[in-house]
Amino acid sequence: MADPTLQTVPNGSSTIDPSSHAQSSASSFKSTSSQLAPTETPASSSQATQATTVAEETEEWQAPKTGALTTPITRPMKASKPKDPAALTPEQETKYATVLAAVSQWSSLPSTTLKGAASAPVQDHERMWLTRECLLRYLRATKWQTPAALKRLQSTLSWRREYGADTFTADYISPENETGKQLVLGYDNECRPCLYLSPAKQNTKMSDRQIHHLCYMLDRTIDMLPPGQESACLLISFKGSGNSHVPTVAQARSVLNILQNHSPERLGKALISDLPWYVTTFFKLISPFIDPVTRDKMRFNEPQRNYIPPVQLWKTHGGDLEFEYKHDDYWPFLTGECDKRRRENRARWEKGGKMIAQVIKDAGGEADLDAVSGENGEVKSDADLAAAGVAKLSV
Structure with missing residues (x-):
């Protein structure tokens, strides 16, 4: 520390x-x-980055015409493209839903990585860190072993608290x-x-x-x-x-x-x-x-x-x-x-309901709750749907 x-x-x-x-x-x-x-x-x-302006969508990034650049570059070249992520198999979807349902129940976490460490409530910035992409990264890193992924997710959050990373x-x-x-x-x-x-x-x-x-x-x-x-x-x-x-x-x-x-x-x-x-x-x-x-x-x-x-x-x-x-x-x-980017990300996350693994659209900064209505008209979150899906697949 x-x-x-x-x-x-x-x-x-x-x-x-x-x-x-x-x-x-x-x-x-x-x-x-x-x-x-x-x-x-x-x-x-x-999926939770700053909204791109119209100018940024239409103009190519250019280096200064006179003198050297002295600041960071804020966007990639238009010809640069990220690779499309591999589609999840039905088994991987089930494992993701299992992890999502589990982390959605976390209300407190150990404050350090030491065995028997005291716990403290989960903070908003920690809930927001638990994105869909984050859960999938930890699942891939543990070769889709759900207990190992959950253990490592908790360990990282405890480590960030202990280390003072935030x-x-x-x-x-x-x-x-x-x-x-x-x-x-x-x-x-x-x-x-x-x-x-x-x-x-x-x-x-x-x-x-x-x-x-x-x-x-x-x-x-x-x-x-x-x-x-x-x-x-x-x-x-x-x-x-x-x-x-x-x-x-x-x-x-x-x-x-x-x-x-x-x-x-x-x-x-x-x-x-x-x-x-x-x-x-x-x-x-x-x-x-x-x-x-x-x-x-x-x-x-x-x-x-x-x-x-x-x-x-x-x-x-x-x-x-x-x-x-x-x-x-x-x-x-x-x-x-x-x-600025973190403020904009947080504003969209809050607008979307402050949910774990919330999907947030980047274009225009509009939040997508990715939720549906239940039988009584209540809104079900992604975590609720995941838990229901796990129960169904476990029968």
Whole structure:
């Protein structure tokens, strides 16, 4: 857990409008935070992203005609398309309904991952995190074993409480990113938001906050997901890094715990480049801890233009995009954009009835309750229907 005194959101802080920081050098962001409080920070899903404006639907994204880009990219290229998800089999539909019916009954959860930990009521942002896509990710990650999926879902929610993942503020994380060592920038050919990791730009001493930084940036990458996409693309370049920039095995295992156990199915591709010999040795050391499915998504020293449109791929990685990291431009823009998307997601979720696994249409921001009327005219939620379906299929 981070020092709670470093995670406090100042009273009266205001959300920064990202449009006002597009290419200007704003006042330092180190003293202001627009991070939402834990009870106001819903996780996003592919069906619960910000409504796309008419202009965004008709206009192609373009890089600045003069000067370098200094802010994140807010949408993928029109030619980029996410793959259609595989249709569920009848057996998989039954297992999904079983998990949905179970999590819909959760009223409290352990506050930590320790055995016998005290429980606390389930919060709204935790209920919203339990999207249809989330439940399906955990089912796929556990090879459709419903007890294992339920156990891991509960474990992740307890871990996020224990770790403080929903309490990390932009102010608290800001010093870690002053050199731009982690960047959400652009989208790959399948509309995955790209998260750049540059170990050579390490600017702080080893601490828990370094891992908190990655957790925070993964959450911001998820905030930037477009409709129809649930995973991210990692670009890790070791160019210019020395022995001091290589994380310890303990740190690597902490990162793998976040990625594999608490962000299952979130990694779509990992493009790793410029590996010196000691990093290759490091990967060999941690290889036994890497899930085979995760290893299959890793690509070493391959042309990244094969995976990312050159116009949105940073020149330092072989693309055509002129990008310059300016912390006072980039950080408030990213924070403001993610805050805005989360507010819009939450508003649609609340309008739809604040239901677990609620389906929310993205276009136009209209919520779809995905509910039907029962015999007496009452509205049945998706969870009610799932439970009824499980009972019917169990007879």
